Amino acid sequence: MGPKKRAGLAEIGVTAVLDLLLHYPRRYLDRTNQRSIAELVVGEEAMVLATVRRSQLIRTRSRRQMVQVDVGDESGRLRCTFFNQPWRARQLREGTTAVFFGKVDSFRGQRQMTNPVVDLVGDRTGRIVPVYPQSEKAGLTTWEIGTWVEEALERAGELADPVPDAVLDRFGLLDRTAAFRGVHLPGSEAEWRAARTRLAFDELLRIQVALVRRKREIERTALGVAHDTGGELLRRFRAALPFPLTGAQERAIGQILSDLASPVPMHRLLQGDVGAGKTVVAVAALLVAVEGGHQGALMAPTEVLAEQHHLGISALLEGFTVPDAGSLLGDRPLRVELLTNRTTGTERQRITAAVASGEADIVVGTHALIQEAIAFRSLGVAVIDEQHRFGVEQRAALRAKSAGEAVPDVLVMTATPIPRTAAMTVYGDLDVSVLDELPPGRTPIRTRWARGPLDEEAAWQRVREEVAAGRQAYVVCPLIEESDKLQVRSAEETHAELAAGELAGLRLGLLHGRVPPRDREQVMTAFRAGELDVLVATTVIEVGVDVPNATVMVILDADRFGIAQLHQLRGRVGRGGEQSWCFLFGAGDTPEGEARLRAVEATTDGFALAETDLDLRGEGTILGRRQKGRSDLKLASLKRDREWIERAREVAFELVDADPDLAGHPLLADEVDLFLGPGEDEEDEARAEWLFKS
Ligand code: ADP
Ligand code: MG
Numbered sequence: 001m002g003p004k005k006r007a008g009l010a011e012i013g014v015t016a017v018l019d020l021l022l023h024y025p026r027r028y029l030d031r032t033n034q035r036s037i038a039e040l041v042v043g044e045e046a047m048v049l050a051t052v053r054r055s056q057l058i059r060t061r062s063r064r065q066m067v068q069v070d071v072g073d074e075s076g077r078l079r080c081t082f083f084n085q086p087w088r089a090r091q092l093r094e095g096t097t098a099v100f101f102g103k104v105d106s107f108r109g110q111r112q113m114t115n116p117v118v119d120l121v122g123d124r125t126g127r128i129v130p131v132y133p134q135s136e137k138a139g140l141t142t143w144e145i146g147t148w149v150e151e152a153l154e155r156a157g158e159l160a161d162p163v164p165d166a167v168l169d170r171f172g173l174l175d176r177t178a179a180f181r182g183v184h185l186p187g188s189e190a191e192w193r194a195a196r197t198r199l200a201f202d203e204l205l206r207i208q209v210a211l212v213r214r215k216r217e218i219e220r221t222a223l224g225v226a227h228d229t230g231g232e233l234l235r236r237f238r239a240a241l242p243f244p245l246t247g248a249q250e251r252a253i254g255q256i257l258s259d260l261a262s263p264v265p266m267h268r269l270l271q272g273d274v275g276a277g278k279t280v281v282a283v284a285a286l287l288v289a290v291e292g293g294h295q296g297a298l299m300a301p302t303e304v305l306a307e308q309h310h311l312g313i314s315a316l317l318e319g320f321t322v323p324d325a326g327s328l329l330g331d332r333p334l335r336v337e338l339l340t341n342r343t344t345g346t347e348r349q350r351i352t353a354a355v356a357s358g359e360a361d362i363v364v365g366t367h368a369l370i371q372e373a374i375a376f377r378s379l380g381v382a383v384i385d386e387q388h389r390f391g392v393e394q395r396a397a398l399r400a401k402s403a404g405e406a407v408p409d410v411l412v413m414t415a416t417p418i419p420r421t422a423a424m425t426v427y428g429d430l431d432v433s434v435l436d437e438l439p440p441g442r443t444p445i446r447t448r449w450a451r452g453p454l455d456e457e458a459a460w461q462r463v464r465e466e467v468a469a470g471r472q473a474y475v476v477c478p479l480i481e482e483s484d485k486l487q488v489r490s491a492e493e494t495h496a497e498l499a500a501g502e503l504a505g506l507r508l509g510l511l512h513g514r515v516p517p518r519d520r521e522q523v524m525t526a527f528r529a530g531e532l533d534v535l536v537a538t539t540v541i542e543v544g545v546d547v548p549n550a551t552v553m554v555i556l557d558a559d560r561f562g563i564a565q566l567h568q569l570r571g572r573v574g575r576g577g578e579q580s581w582c583f584l585f586g587a588g589d590t591p592e593g594e595a596r597l598r599a600v601e602a603t604t605d606g607f608a609l610a611e612t613d614l615d616l617r618g619e620g621t622i623l624g625r626r627q628k629g630r631s632d633l634k635l636a637s638l639k640r641d642r643e644w645i646e647r648a649r650e651v652a653f654e655l656v657d658a659d660p661d662l663a664g665h666p667l668l669a670d671e672v673d674l675f676l677g678p679g680e681d682e683e684d685e686a687r688a689e690w691l692f693k694s
Contacts, residue, residue, distance in 0.1 A: 001148070004139070005139075005140065005144070008138035008139045008140045009138070009140065011138040012133075012138050012140075017152050017156070020145075020148060020149055020152050021149065021152060021153070021156075021180055021184070022634065023132060023133075023145065023149070024183055024184075024196075024199070024634060024635060025130030025131055025132055025133075025183065025184065025192075026131055026132060026133040027130075027131050028128045028129065028130055028131065028186065028189070028192055029047070029101050029117060029128065029129040029131060030047075030128050030189060034047050034048060034049050034099070035047065035048055036048065036073055036074070036075040036076075037050060037071075037072065037073050037075050037076040037077065037078050038075035038076045039075070040078065040104045040111055041104060042104050042105060042106045042111060043103070043104065043105070044103070044104055045101070045102065045103050045104075046101070046102075046104055047099060047100065047101040048071075048073060048078065048099070048100050049073065049097065049098075049099050050071035050072055050073045050078065050097070050098070050100060051071060051072060051073070051095065051096065051097045052069055052070075052071050052092045052093060052094055052095060052096045052097075052098070053070045053071060053072050053077070053094065054069070054070045054094060055067065055068070055069045055070075055088075055089055055092050055093060055094060056068050056069075056089070057086055057089040064083055064084060065083070065084055065085075065086045066081060066082065066083055067081070067082040067085060067086060067088040067089045067092070068080075068081055068082075069081075069082070069088065069092045071098075071100065078100070078111060078112060078113065079107075079110060079111075079112040079113075080100055080102075080112065080113045080114075080116050080118075081107075081112060081113070081114050081115070082114075082115055083114070083115060085115070088118075091118070092118070098118050098119060099118070099119045100113060100116040100117070100118055101116055101117040101118075101119075102114065102115065102116030102117060117129075128186045128187065128188060128189065128191075128192065129146070130142070130146055130183075130184055130185075130186070130192075132145040132146065146184070149184045149185075150184065150185060153180060153181060153184060153185070158177050159176045159177045159180060160176070160667055161175050161176040161177070161667075162176075162665065162667035162668035162670075162671050163176075163201075163202065163205065163668065164655075164665070167651050168198075171201070171647060173197065173198045173201060174194055174195060174197075174198045175198075176198075176202075178195070178198075179194075179195045179198035179199050180195070180199075181195070182194060182195025182198075183195040183196055183199060196635050197644070199635050200633075200635040200636035200637075200641055200644060201636075201644055201647070201648060203633050203634065203635060203636040204425075204633075204636050204641065204644055204645055204648035205648040205651060205652060206671060206672050206675050206676060207425060207428065207633075207648075207676065208425075208428060208645075208648045208649045208651070208652035209652045209655065209656065209662075209668065209672050210672050210676045211425075211428030211429045211652070212428070212429070212649070212652040212653055212656045213656050213660070213662075213672075214429045215267070215428070215429040215430075216656055216657070216660060217660075218265070218267060218429070219264045219265075220660070222264070222265050222407045223263065223265075223405065223406055223407065224262075224263055224264055224265030224266070224406055224407050224408070224409055225260075225263070225265075225289075225292070225294065225380050225406045225408070225409065226261060226262060226263040227260040227261060227288050227289065227291070227292050227294075227380065227381075227409070228261075228288075228291060228292050229257040229258075229260055229261045229288050231288070231291035231292075232291070233287045233288075233290060233291045233320065233322075233334075234284060234287050234288060234291065236320060237283065237284060237287055237316070237317070237320075240316065240320075241280065241316070243439065245277075245280065246276075246277065246435070246437045246438070246439055246440070247437055248272070248276070248434070248435040248436055248437035249277055249280060249281055249435060251433070252270055252272075252281050252433040252434075252435055253281055253284050253285075255268070255431070255433045256268060256270075256281065256284070256285050256411065256433065257284075257288065259409060259431070260285065260288050260289075260381070260409055265406075265407040265408065265409055265410065266381075266409035266410060266411065266431075267410055267429070267430055267431065268410070268411050268412070268430060268431045268432070268433060269387075269411075269412050269413075269414065269423070269430040269431070269432045269433070270282075270411055270412070270413045270414075270432075270433050270434075270435065271413075271414055271415075271418070271423065271432060271433070271434050271435070272413070272415060272434065272435030272436075273415060273435070273436075273438070273571075273605075273606035273607070274415045274567065274568060274570075274571025274606065275438060275439075275442065275571055275574065275575055276415075276435035276436075276437070276438055276439075277435065277438075277439055278385070278413045278415070278435060279309065279312065279313075279385075280316075281435070282298060282383045282385070282411060282413060283313055283316060283317070285381050285383060285409070285411050286298065286313075286362050286381055286383060287317075288380075288381065289379075289380030289381035289408075289409075290322060290334065290361045290362060290380075291322075292380060293323075293358075293378070294378045294379065294380025294381070295355070295358060295360065295361055295362070295363065295376050295377065295378055295379050295380060296361065296362045296363070296379075296380060296381045296382075296383070297362070297363050297364075297365070297369055297376065297379055297381075297382045297383065297398065297401070297408075298313070298362070298363070298364045298365075298383045298384075298385060299365060299366065299367070299369050299370070299382070299383070299384050299385065299390070299394075299398055300364070300365070300366060300385045300386065301366070301385070301386050301389035301390060302366065302389075302540065303340045303341070303342060303366055303517065303520070304511075304520070304524055304540060304541065304545060305385065305386070305545065306338065306340050306364055306365055306366045307338065307340070307521065307524065308524075308545060308546060309364045309385070310336065310337075310338035310364040312546070313336055313362065313364060314336045317334055317336060317362075319333075320333070320334040321333055321334060322334050322361060334361050334362070335354065335359060335360050335361050335362070336360075336361065336362045336363075336364065337351050337354060337355070337360045337362070337363050337364070338351075338363075338364050338365060339351050339352075339355075339363055339364070339365035339366075339368050339369055339374070340365055340366045340368050341366065341367070341368050341517075342517045342518075342521075343368065351363075352373055352374060355374060355375070355376055355377070356375050356376070356377060356403075357377060358376075358377035358378060363376075367394060369398060369401070370394060370397040370398050370401065374401065375401065375403055376401050376402050376403060377403055377404075378402055378403065378404045378406075379401050379402035379404075379408045380402075380408055380409065381408060381409045381410075381411065382398045382399060382401070382408045382409070382410050382411070383410075383411045383412075383413065384398065384410070384411070384412045384413065385413050386413065386414060386415065387412035387413060387414050388414050388416050395410075395412065398410075412430070415568060415571065415606070416564050416568075416610075418610055425638060425645060428649070436607075441577050442574060442575075442577070443574070443577065443578065443579045443580065444574070444604055445570060445573060445574035445580045445581065445582050445604055446579065446580070446581050446582070447570065447581075447582045447583075447584065447600060447601045447604065448581070448582070448583050448584070448601065449558075449583075449584045449586070449588070449597045449598070449600075449601045450583050450584060450585050450586075451588075455583075456583075456585060459552075459554055459581075459583035459585070460502040460503065460554075462552055462581055462583070463475075463502075463503065463506075463534065463552050463554065464503070464506070466551050466552050466581075467506055467533040467534065470530075470549075471549055471550065471551040471552075471578065472527065472530065472532070472533055472534065472535070472547065472549050472550040472551065472552075473533065473534045473535070473550060473551070473552035473553070473554065474534070474535050474536075474537060474541060474550060474552070474553045474554065474569075474572055474573070475494065475498065475534060475535070475536045475537070475554045475556065476537060476538070476539065476541070476553070476554065476555045476556060476569055477490050477491040477494045477512075477536065477537065477538050477556055478490050478494070478556045478557035478560065479538075479539065479557065479560045479561055484513060484514070487512065487513070487538055488512050488513065488514045488538075491510065491512040491536065491537070491538050492510065492512075494536055494556065495508060495510045495536040498534075498536060503534055506533040506534055507531065507532050507533045507534070508532065508533070508534045508535075508536055509523045509526060509527055509532040509534070509535045509536065510523070510535075510536050510537070511523050511524070511535060511536070511537040511538070511540055511541065512537065512538040512540060513538060513540055523535070527547060528547055530549060535550075539565070539569070541569075541572060545572050546572075546575055547572070547575070548575040548576035549576060550572060550573050550575070550580075551573055551574075551576070551578050551579065551580040551581065552573060552580065552581045552582075552583070553569060553570055553572055553573045553580075553581070553582040553583070554582075554583045554585065555569055555570075555582070555583070555584050555585065555586075556585045556586075557585065557586050558584035558585055558586040558597060558600075559584075559586035559587065559588045559589070559590070559593030559594070559596065559597055560586070560593075561596075562596070562613070563596050563599060563600060563609050563610075563612065563613040563616070564609070564610070564613060566584070566596065566600045567600060567604075567606055567609050569582075570582040570600070570604070574604075584597050584600060584601065592616060595612075595616055596616065599612045599613075599616075614638065614639055615639065655668070
């Protein structure tokens with residue numbers, strides 16, 4: 001092809017034959033599905049087989065060339081209009097029979113098609129014709145691409161197939177050659193469907209093979225601590241808890257303990273909806289480390305949350321002791337320390353020294369934990385709360401904090417529910433435990449979308465009533481993404497308006513990103529102690545904050561928030577035994593905004609919401625924003641192909657466990673490298689990197 005066409009192809013990312021073959025049709029025109037002209041419906045796409053009755057070339061006033069072709073079959077007549085295709089006049093002479101495919105519209109009361117796709121009978125009739133994406137923008141017609149692809153397939157002949165026959169047979173999958181022919185040159189709908197399934201499976205399998213290999217490699221090469229999990233501390237901890245553990249918590253702790261007992265470093269994700277009780281599970285893991293004379297670290301994304309964890313964990317472990325040969329009694333109190341950027345001066349020196357000497361048994365903190373000056377004597381277990389808030393490097397940095405040889409066991413926790421199969425793709429090199437059960441006695445939160453002033457008034461009324469009954473509320477300010485400064489101003493204004501209006505007379509606190517640390521702590525402490533009735537805040541309270549006496553959450557301009565964020569915010573209430581409410585203010589002016597508010601109003605089930613989010617936002621929710629590059633899913637969908645993700649994972653484990661280096665599957669190993677290994681494309685590389693380390 002000439003340089004112009006080549007540039008056009010480059011524009012749509014096609015620079016090699018492989019790219020061309022991977023440039024899959026967006027859809028198919030199914031010409032086997034013909035209609036008669038009388039059956040055509042305005043507004044719908046359809047195809048008719050008809051004969052040209054009259055054809056004329058017209059020059060419009062704007063000097064455009066237009067060809068008007070009147071065609072007919074035994075049922076009626078139809079006008080087809082072509083712009084800027086003067087050659088149609090020659091192609092479509094009177095008496096010519098052709099297939100016309102296009103959207104039926106109505107012009108001056110007459111049904112017609114504008115620029116329909118035309119195929120002369122005998123040319124491509126009876127076949128399914130692929131339509132390729134983005135072809136117009138790059139100055140390429142879908143027919144040109146189709147022709148090149150056909151030629152490429154012709155010349156390539158038989159394609160190597162990296163997937164073992166046994167696997168193909170098990171799932172009834174086509175071979176590679178048939179799949180590429182079927183996706184580009186299908187003879188029927190069934191053919192392209194089968195072809196897409198096979199090629200989608202390949203995309204998923206490549207990702208799973210890469211993830212599973214990485215997982216197994218870590219397990220093989222990294223040396224962890226084989227903890228003793230039968231110790232006294234854990235037993236005491238259970239006994240001291242003011243409540244029995246839920247079945248889900250028991251299961252998760254069981255899985256974690258067996259990871260900890262093994263010399264292979266734990267690399268586990270604990271997924272549990274807001275309020276499911278992840279902290280207790282984390283503390284159990286930390287105690288196992290302490291029991292064996294190691295240390296535990298818990299890293300949280302915000303200072304508010306780190307402080308709260310420190311308070312909570314210190315309370316849970318009140319009176320606990322650890323063996324200490326140097327003391328007269330043979331033991332000393334278990335020490336839980338807090339380290340954030342707010343910890344300064346001599347206090348910081350004291351804690352840093354205790355972390356280094358091993359006297360600090362459990363250290364709770366923020367990013368401050370991973371600063372250079374901090375070194376643990378022997379970090380046994382590292383827990384990362386709300387892990388999605390951390391960058392890849394930050395998580396890796398915590399893991400590297402131990403002075404000892406052994407790699408610490410790592411537990412990452414998240415309340416962002418991801419559909420299970422999507423988690424297999426995004427967190428494929430992690431083991432997953434799920435808390436799918438809330439502690440008993442929780443009354444489900446009632447959520448109302450306040451659709452107008454009357455509803456809003458009712459919401460404020462509810463806030464006042466709850467406060468009168470001794471309970472507390474949050475008001476979350478409108479989200480202003482443009483600037484932090486505007487966000488702060490909006491929070492201050494909201495606070496002032498409420499104090500003078502709807503919530504006059506109540507004790508209001510204000511919390512946003514620019515409140516100085518000392519004041520922030522005071523506000524949180526006062527709110528926890530019940531000295532404030534209502535906390536007006538930005539999303540600084542989004543994650544983790546746990547004040548069981550708070551029973552109302554009001555979210556202003558809620559349609560600006562994403563589903564996951566709304567769900568997190570709502571999770572700040574409903575933490576005690578009392579009935580809790582969540583009010584979503586917002587007009588829902590966009591269809592998506594409305595759909596989000598409706599979804600959050602309809603259910604408190606985080607996993608159901610995650611599914612809805614996936615439906616509303618598409619794959620981008622999970623796979624990030626980047627949407628091009630070889631490592632992307634082109635055909636496979638985290639949504640549609642759930643069972644195929646599981647199958648691909650199953651196959652990946654079989655292949656890798658039987659043959660860790662894939663020595664017997666060199667084609668597959670090469671292909672995984674080609675698609676997911678370091679590539680020429682920087683974005684691609686970043687994308688693959690992200691996929692693995694998340
Ligand atoms: P999250 O999973 O959102 O981090 P938390 O660990 O903050 O949840 O727990 C939420 C609340 O539930 C806390 O007040 C905690 O003390 C309480 N909780 C945790 N486990 C149980 C349980 N098994 N029974 C009753 N309450 C529990
Ligand atoms: Mg939490």
